[in-house]
Amino acid sequence: MRYQLTDSVRLIPGVGPKLLEGLERMEIRTFSDIIGWYPRRYIDGSRPTPVAQLPKGMTSAVRVTIISVNSHRTPSRMQFVDARCADESGEITVRWFNQPYVQKKLEVGSEWIFIGSAEIFRGNLQMVNPRIVEEPEVIPLYSQTSTVSTNALRGFIKFALDNCDLSEHLPTSIREREGLISFAEAMDIIHRPKQMDDLLEAQRYIAFQETFEFFVSILQSRGTEDAQAGIPMSVDLEWLKRVVESLPFELTAGQKRVVWDAVQEMTEGKLMTRLINGDVGSGKTVIAALVAAVVARAGFRTVLLVPTEILAKQHSQSIAALLQTAGVRVALYTAAQKDDLKDADLVVGTHAVLQEKFELDRVGLVVIDEQHRFGVRQRAILRDLSEQVPHLLSMTATPIPRTLALVLFADLTVSVLREKPKNRLPVDTQIIYPRERAQIHQRVMSELQQGHQIFVLCPLIEEKPDEEELRLFDVEKEKKTVIKEAERLRTEHPEYGVIEVIHGKMKPAEKRDVMERMARGEVNMLVATSVIEVGVDVPNATVMVIENAEQFGLAQLHQLRGRVGRGLAQSYCLLCPSHPGGPAIDRLRVLVDHDSGFDVAEEDLALRGPGDITGLAQSGLPSFRMARLTDIDFLQHVKDVAQEYLSSGNKEALEGMSDYSHIKASLE
Numbered sequence: 330m331r332y333q334l335t336d337s338v339r340l341i342p343g344v345g346p347k348l349l350e351g352l353e354r355m356e357i358r359t360f361s362d363i364i365g366w367y368p369r370r371y372i373d374g375s376r377p378t379p380v381a382q383l384p385k386g387m388t389s390a391v392r393v394t395i396i397s398v399n400s401h402r403t404p405s406r407m408q409f410v411d412a413r414c415a416d417e418s419g420e421i422t423v424r425w426f427n428q429p430y431v432q433k434k435l436e437v438g439s440e441w442i443f444i445g446s447a448e449i450f451r452g453n454l455q456m457v458n459p460r461i462v463e464e465p466e467v468i469p470l471y472s473q474t475s476t477v478s479t480n481a482l483r484g485f486i487k488f489a490l491d492n493c494d495l496s497e498h499l500p501t502s503i504r505e506r507e508g509l510i511s512f513a514e515a516m517d518i519i520h521r522p523k524q525m526d527d528l529l530e531a532q533r534y535i536a537f538q539e540t541f542e543f544f545v546s547i548l549q550s551r552g553t554e555d556a557q558a559g560i561p562m563s564v565d566l567e568w569l570k571r572v573v574e575s576l577p578f579e580l581t582a583g584q585k586r587v588v589w590d591a592v593q594e595m596t597e598g599k600l601m602t603r604l605i606n607g608d609v610g611s612g613k614t615v616i617a618a619l620v621a622a623v624v625a626r627a628g629f630r631t632v633l634l635v636p637t638e639i640l641a642k643q644h645s646q647s648i649a650a651l652l653q654t655a656g657v658r659v660a661l662y663t664a665a666q667k668d669d670l671k672d673a674d675l676v677v678g679t680h681a682v683l684q685e686k687f688e689l690d691r692v693g694l695v696v697i698d699e700q701h702r703f704g705v706r707q708r709a710i711l712r713d714l715s716e717q718v719p720h721l722l723s724m725t726a727t728p729i730p731r732t733l734a735l736v737l738f739a740d741l742t743v744s745v746l747r748e749k750p751k752n753r754l755p756v757d758t759q760i761i762y763p764r765e766r767a768q769i770h771q772r773v774m775s776e777l778q779q780g781h782q783i784f785v786l787c788p789l790i791e792e793k794p795d796e797e798e799l800r801l802f803d804v805e806k807e808k809k810t811v812i813k814e815a816e817r818l819r820t821e822h823p824e825y826g827v828i829e830v831i832h833g834k835m836k837p838a839e840k841r842d843v844m845e846r847m848a849r850g851e852v853n854m855l856v857a858t859s860v861i862e863v864g865v866d867v868p869n870a871t872v873m874v875i876e877n878a879e880q881f882g883l884a885q886l887h888q889l890r891g892r893v894g895r896g897l898a899q900s901y902c903l904l905c906p907s908h909p910g911g912p913a914i915d916r917l918r919v920l921v922d923h924d925s926g927f928d929v930a931e932e933d934l935a936l937r938g939p940g941d942i943t944g945l946a947q948s949g950l951p952s953f954r955m956a957r958l959t960d961i962d963f964l965q966h967v968k969d970v971a972q973e974y975l976s977s978g979n980k981e982a983l984e985g986m987s988d989y990s991h992i993k994a995s996l997e
């Protein structure tokens with residue numbers, strides 16, 4: 330029987346309830362998902378690692394000569410074969426349990442390739458139960474979990490590849506012109522390459538296919554809008570000037586330019602669909618507020634969408650204050666608080682706005698703060714809010730390199746906000762290694778004594794790290810959790826004063842209460858998960874301590890760092906990794922060396938290999954698995970191909986395509 334890519338993995342022989350649950354946790358539900366579970370890396374049997382350089386606890390290949398072989402039987406009747414082996418660089422003992430037959434194969438003096446994981450056992454280098462490679466071959470290694478092992482995955486994937494209908498995803502004409510192999514070939518190679526070099530063609534196929542699908546979907550969603558006229562907004566420039574003068578600060582040149590560009594576009598009767606691509610703290614809120622004021626003055630309403638309730642409340646208050654002179658009436662609309670919207674000029678709300686199908690007439694502008702949390706589909710809902718398509722202003726949570734933003738956000742005009750308000754001191758960012766932790770206490774004390782406040786960040790969810798990685802870096806197993814860390818701090822440091830916690834499992838009202846007390850200065854130290862990452866403003870907070878910092882993506886760390894340095898005092902960001910070395914820690918240096926979020930974003934992308942999507946959702950970028958976001962020329966090329974394809978009337982383009990839900994998810 331042939332299976333379809335959309336069929337459930339429960340149809341694979343050997344997948345019972347327990348495995349099904351394990352697969353579900355890995356978000357593997359269909360044949361398409363299992364085939365899309367690409368190897369994390371490959372071991373190349375033809376390129377063995379010298380024995381002396383074998384990394385401990387990590388699967389590798391060795392090519393060794395057998396020096397001697399003997400077998401034993403333990404009192405408990407366990408049988409093992411030990412082979413002393415060597416290459417030019419060193420010696421290793423290879424041991425097989427309960428496989429007596431291997432002894433016959435391993436003649437003294439013969440050469441073998443073994444694939445396995447080396448460990449130090451009683452002072453000697455040892456490899457247990459390695460795979461004996463008859464001919465040099467490439468072995469794929471998969472990310473596994475405690476329920477679903479790499480071997481099980483290998484079996485399921487093999488079954489899927491052999492029994493599933495792998496119909497082509499790309500239009501044939503395009504595939505031929507681009508010189509790409511077929512989907513079926515690509516999937517076969519990616520999971521069972523004959524040699525490493527073959528992988529390139531498979532990766533090229535996948536990169537093209539996922540990028541093509543991405544562009545087709547966003548270009549399609551734009552539809553005919555760019556030809557469409559927007560609601561014309563008349564603007565009284567003298568009045569706008571007075572509003573700007575009434576602000577508690579002077580706008581930066583960048584802020585003025587973006588406000589002006591947006592307003593001008595609306596007055597000309599064009600539909601504005603603009604992305605404000607700016608760093609944390611660059612002052613995007615006031616831009617939205619001013620554009621909303623213009624819209625209100627012209628007799629229309631604005632809906633401002635934010636990702637959390639806390640942020641909604643804070644925005645409604647700060648915008649109301651900013652726009653007092655302008656006479657803009659601000660209302661709040663969240664799950665917890667639903668103001669009467671009848672006379673509101675500006676409605677600040679969360680997803681609740683999208684869920685309730687209230688009639689809101691005269692919506693002239695939709696502002697989306699922290700752009701990535703809302704996707705194409707939600708934007709379409711917003712478009713339907715009123716009879717005329719409202720203007721759209723979208724604001725990024727973290728900056729995206731300009732060249733990349735221009736290519737990716739095909740459906741938006743991009744305004745870049747480079748500079749920050751003046752008088753802003755860069756945050757002093759330091760890496761604090763485990764043995765230097767006394768420095769944290771010193772910094773915290775000295776800031777508390779000056780009346781400042783402290784954030785302490787912990788990763789809350791105890792994910793099981795990849796076992797192999799775990800052994801590789803010898804990671805301290807226990808991650809700091811918010812509640813335990815707060816308890817520790819309260820016990821060990823009563824002198825810190827009021828210590829509170831905030832995390833995602835708290836009720837919205839509790840979170841709001843804690844945040845408000847923090848904002849009022851009643852809390853000295855707030856121990857939090859990354860729930861505070863978005864938008865919250867506490868200018869009096871000057872220290873951000875980030876525990877297990879290596880667990881966060883760079884974009885997210887930059888966003889977290891942006892929670893301090895919002896006032897006039899010098900602020901500090903202390904990145905505290907849980908162990909002293911490794912590539913994850915080298916990444917942290919990017920934050921020490923770069924203050925600008927644009928620079929951090931570029932370095933972040935440059936450091937990523939294809940498929941390294943950790944923390945990407947945070948930055949609002951599509952999580953491609955093979956395509957590199959640094960390869961602008963490639964992205965532009967695929968975009969052109971998608972554009973051309975659509976304009977030649979292929980509207981059904983998405984029909985035959987697979988369910989690459991990770992890409993769609995990044996758009997939602």
Ligand code: ADP
Nearest residue numbers: 578579580581608609610611612613614615750
């Ligand atoms: P973000 O771009 O991260 O959303 P916000 O809009 O929250 O940044 O602004 C950060 C802080 O900077 C706020 O306290 C805001 O009042 C202040 N701010 C914004 N623009 C200026 C400016 N031109 N001069 C001084 N402070 C400003």
Ligand code: MG
Nearest residue numbers: 613614698864
């Ligand atoms: Mg903001």
